[in-house]
Amino acid sequence: MLFAPVALGLGSVLWFACGADISPAVPLSCAVVLLLLLAVTDRGREWSRICVASMTLIAVGILAAQFETWRAGTVVLDSAVTTTLTGRVERRESDGRGGWRYLLALKATENPALKRLPEQVTVIARGQKAEFETGTWLKGRARLTPPSGPALPGLNDFSFGAYFDGVGGNGFFYGAPAVVPADEPGSASMQDRALEWLYRLRSGIGDRIRGILPGDTGAFAAALVTDERRAISSETTEALRQSGLAHIIAISGLNMALSAGIFFVGFRTVLSLLPAVVQAYPVKKIAAAGALAAVTAYFLISGFAVSAERAFIMMAIMLAAVFFDRPSISLRNVTLSALVIIVLSPSEIMGPSFQMSFAATLALVAGYALWKERPVRDRPFAKFRAVRMLSSAAAFFGGILLTSVIGGFSTALFSVEHFHRLTAYGLPANLAAMPIISFIIMPFGLIAMLLMPFGLDVWAWQVTGFGLDLVIAIARTVASWGGDIGVGRLAFWYFPAAVTGFLLLTLLRSRMRHLGTAILVASTTAAAMLGGPPPPKIVIAEDGSMAGIVSDNGLATNRERPPGFIFDQWRRALVIDKHLSPAFPALPDIPTAPRGERLKLTEAQQNDTMNAIKASATGERFSCVKKSWCTAKLDNGSILTVIENAAFLGPACDISDIVVTPVRLRLDTCRSGALLFTGETLRKTGAVELRFPNGIAEITTSFEGLDRPWIRHRAYDWRSGTFGESETLSDSGG
Structure with missing residues (x-):
């Protein structure tokens, strides 16, 4: 049972990672045959039945991924x-x-x-x-x-x-x-009108919170309720990320668990004050029903965020377990919620949000199960009230410490894979922030939401804002310590090996779980000793507007202010902090373009100017003529030129070994034999990396083909209205 979502998810991963679509008839036929085989397999042959059931779930996972892909059917814009x-x-x-x-x-x-x-x-x-x-x-x-x-x-x-x-x-x-007026007013369906009312309510709640609490405090509070996170300033967002507190912003398992737990305990406490109710009705189940209604309302006003969806399903299953007198916190409940989410949205398994959320939950629940199994000793001093109070306080902060350690270690693997970094001081930040979240922010935020329909919520939001100000102060303080460790990309085999070890460690209930520990430790040690793949020498953005040269001195680009969205990912993946801006040498006889216009040169001027810039290029750093081209000389002697104007293509090909342009040319080669990357070729290959083992250019592209639905738009030709053949550069080309 516990490994069922692993097999189901593996099938979905295989489908999404496949280089081309396959006919649904293949996995469907396999699933039918395997189900028949499972039905006739002797029940005494347990391992045979487990193997057949696993293969059946893998086939079902492939079918679920295919069905979601077909159901989405999104038309993606093909070009800007x-x-x-x-x-x-x-x-x-x-x-x-x-x-x-x-x-x-x-x-x-x-x-x-x-x-x-x-x-x-x-x-x-x-x-x-x-x-x-x-x-x-x-x-x-x-x-x-x-x-x-x-x-x-x-x-x-x-x-x-x-x-x-x-x-x-x-x-x-x-x-x-x-x-503009709608052409057909009132034609929306009942579902559309209901969603519109819900989103209006969500926007109104966010506006009211931001109206009561100013600046980042109000934006933070609104994010905790409605999941509108973009209003938080980039400085605060970065501080929360560097301090390991970014998980607080997302409506995830923590928020749902705290809101459900606070409502459950509070409602049950109120009912327990009424003896007649306690004797006549199952108070615990009534409180669970109230908590379920509360988290349902929370989910509805959260905008159906993916993290909120997962948290809601998990909490709904755990609260429903109370109705049937089953334990709420169990690995089976986590398994059931994972099965539901993978069946409904198999694509989520490919993202860091799903992986980190379930990794943390799985590790915490598995740790809780081990904690319950520990031998309990008699405490002779427990009869003293002071000892009990100290023991309760120690248990609370010890629980926060243990939760932070388990959560931090369980998500570190996925943080390295997806974000190429680790947070060194997440533990002290969470130890300081979690009591504030548990005792101030979430309780008073819940009270404020209950009082909002009556207009009595201002004071409660102000108390919540006080707690949020403390959390922001903690985040900024911890972020100022540094501790943002860049890891870079690791070997391709590390992530699947480490995930295998993690799943064996958390899902197995016998001593065999230590096999998972051994795999996890061995793979991590080997990855740390062997390192990742060799860094590229040249990186090219998918639109061709920016190229970078990787060296020991830093990352040199042809842009004075590189776009942060792309450049930040380059720096994290390549573990480089220093940016080497291009130089603009003052060479004689170089004309300047009128303000706001492109530079226009004769053919002779182009050749003379490019040769002059080429001669001035030193130290693997770009030398540029503004709004025209940039040239750099690599340590192996190769010349790289990035041109903004197609008119300079001929001279650039003549003086360079590698030419990059964002212009969507129909050419894909230089007559001189220089490598040419244009907006059109890069549209089909995506971002590109170049390495030079033994002096020969080795090209690695983001896409090996354009046959998958989410990238097929890159092959569309608007002139003919058809999808052309998938054309990519060879990974070993030169």
């Missing part, structure tokens, strides 16, 4: 475009910088009209007139781009999550959009 769009506001969220982020259900586009119209896009609107309610129809000029792929090969593919979230693009409005 500026268009006039008309859409309905489905959700909104403040971004904390005077803007609003809207999820729009698109109805139409014009100038140009898109052939493949995404059903939903996220668009940011800024300005005083940019606040619109859910259900409003908007029209405005906007810049839309497809969801981004991995920043480097092997990193998180954001288009995967966007596909299964139903979001086909993102962008921003040029100015505030205009409100």
